[in-house]
Amino acid sequence: MDYKDLQAFLAISTHLHLGQASQQLHMSASTLSRRLARMEEEAGARLVERDSSPLQLTHAGELFRQHAEHTLESFQQLRSAVSTQVSDLSGSLTLFCTVTASYSFLADLLARFRERYPNVELRIHTGDAADAISRVQSQAADVAIAARPDVLPEALSFKTMAPSPLLFIAPRGLNTVPQLARAEIDWSQVPMVLSESGLGRTRVDRWFAARGMTPHIYAQVAGHEAIVSMVALGVGVGVVPELVLRNSPMASRVRVLSVEPELEPFAVGLCAATEQLQSPLLQALWKTARL
Amino acid sequence: MDYKDLQAFLAISTHLHLGQASQQLHMSASTLSRRLARMEEEAGARLVERDSSPLQLTHAGELFRQHAEHTLESFQQLRSAVSTQVSDLSGSLTLFCTVTASYSFLADLLARFRERYPNVELRIHTGDAADAISRVQSQAADVAIAARPDVLPEALSFKTMAPSPLLFIAPRGLNTVPQLARAEIDWSQVPMVLSESGLGRTRVDRWFAARGMTPHIYAQVAGHEAIVSMVALGVGVGVVPELVLRNSPMASRVRVLSVEPELEPFAVGLCAATEQLQSPLLQALWKTARL
C-alpha cells in the first residue's frame, strides 16, 4: 500500500467515477482500476461497489477512506513539522503559468513547494500560453509551466509533467456549423476560432498546410480559455489542449471532433533557462515537480 | 511512501543497524539503505543519525516512527475489521515446518493467514528439514516450509520465499580444531558434524565427492539446530543453512569458514502437491505467501 494509493482512493471516493478520478490524478483509468484492485487485495475486502454507476463505497471502503484521510493528514503534518530543508533556502522565484495550468498543476506543485521552502517568495504570473517561453527567455520569469515547443531553444531546459492532446472542438448542436454536416468535410470552409499565436496556432497552421489549405479563420483570440467559450456559442470550430477543455465550465457545451491525422499533443511541464538550473531555488522547484 | 517502507523503518528503529534490520526484512542492506534514503527524501528530513554506531533516530525519525507505528496498526485493525474473504473458507491444513523456519517465516505467514482465514484450522508440525518433502509426498502434510530439493519430485510444486546459503561453521577458538590450523586444510581429516540425512547432507557429501574424499564424520545429528550447538562446543566443523545459524543462540560462539567452491544455497519456500494446489485452502496459503 502506497501513499499514492491513498490519494488515489480519496479521488475515487470523491468522484465515484474512475475515469474522472483518473484525470484528476493524471493517470489512465486502467492504471487506476488496477491500483484499486490491488488496494482491495491488500485490504482484504471489496472497497467499491461496482454494480452501480456512480460507484459506491462499501462499508469497508468508507472505513478505508477514513484511514487514508487520517494517514495522509498525519503524514502531511509530520512533514511540515520536521521539514528541515526549510529555512536554508530563501529568495524569490517568478513563475509564469497559464490560467489553465494553474488549475491542474499549479495547486499541487505550489502546495508541495511552499511546504518545503516557505521562505522562498513566489511571484506567480498567469497569462497566455503563447507568452510562456518568451517570458523565460527574456528572464521576465525564472520558470514557466508551459507546453514544450517543437524545438526547445538551446538555452532552455524542459521537464514534462503530463501530456495533453490538442483537440478540435465544435458546438454540440449538429447543425450549428453547417460545414460540418457533409460526409467529407471541406476544412478550408469551416470557420475556425484559433489562438492568435503560440504553439497551438503553429500546429494548426501546419496541419492545414499539410493538406494544402489555409484555415478559414473566423476569430483569433488570445488565450485558449476564450476559445472554448466562443465555440460553445456556436461561432465555429476551435482547437484547444485537452487540459483546457477539461477545466472549462463550457466543456459540456462542446464536442470533440476526431480528425485524421491527430494534431501533435502538447507536453505540459516546467521550463527554465538551463543555466539557471544550477541555482538552488530552481533545483528545488525542479525536484518538487516530480514526486 | 509505501507500507513496506513503514515496516522497514520500524525494523531499523528496533535494530538501529541496517545490516540486522535488512536480515529481518529479508532484503539486502543496500536496498534498505536506499529505501531509507527515499523515506527521508519524502519526509523532507533526515530520520536517522548515521554518525554513530549504533544508529540513532533523529527527532524527526522518532516522530516518523510513531507515525509508522500508528499507521500500520490502524491499517492492521482496518483489515481485521473488514476482511470478508474470511468466513468463506474453512477446513484444515496440515503444515510441516522446520524449527528454524518457524522462527523466520512461519510467524509472518501465519499471522497473515489466520487473519484472513480464521476458520481454517491449521495443524503445525515442526520437525527436521530432511523429512519435509517426504511428509508432503506421503500426504502426512498438506504443505511444508522447506528447502527446495535438487530435483523436485514431479508431483510437487514449490514457491521460493527466500534463499539461504549453506555454510561451513567452526568453533570460534582457532586451535579447537587443530586440523584447521594448516595453511592448506586437508578436509578428509577435519571432524565434521553433519545431518544424518536430507538435502544439507546430500550437498555436503557431493562437495566432498567432488574433491575425491569422504568426510571424516565425528557426529551425525537429526536437525540442523543441534549442529550449531555441537560445533560451538568445539567438537568439529558443521554445515548449516545461514537461516539456522542466524537464529541460533549459539551463533556468536562459532565462525563461518569460507570454502571454495561454495555449497549450493538452499531455497526456502512452500512445497505442496501440485494436484492439491487446486484446493481453495492451499491456494489461499500460496497467495498469502507472496505479499
Next chain:
DNA sequence: CGACCTATTGCATTTTTTGCAATACAACTT
C-alpha cells in the same frame, strides 16, 4: 435488441527496484 458508457484485462513498453560488487567512511588496534 442494440447503442452507449464505464470498468477491466492482454500485452508491449517504460520505469523502478533489487542485489552484488566496489567504494567510502569511521572507530579501533597495533
Next chain:
DNA sequence: AAGTTGTATTGCAAAAAATGCAATAGGTCG
C-alpha cells in the same frame, strides 16, 4: 600514524513492477 574491522552507500546490470493503449466485458438506457 597506518592498517583493520565493521558499517553504510553507490555504480551497474538484471529482475520486477507499473503504465498506457487497445480490446473486452459488463452494465444501463433507449
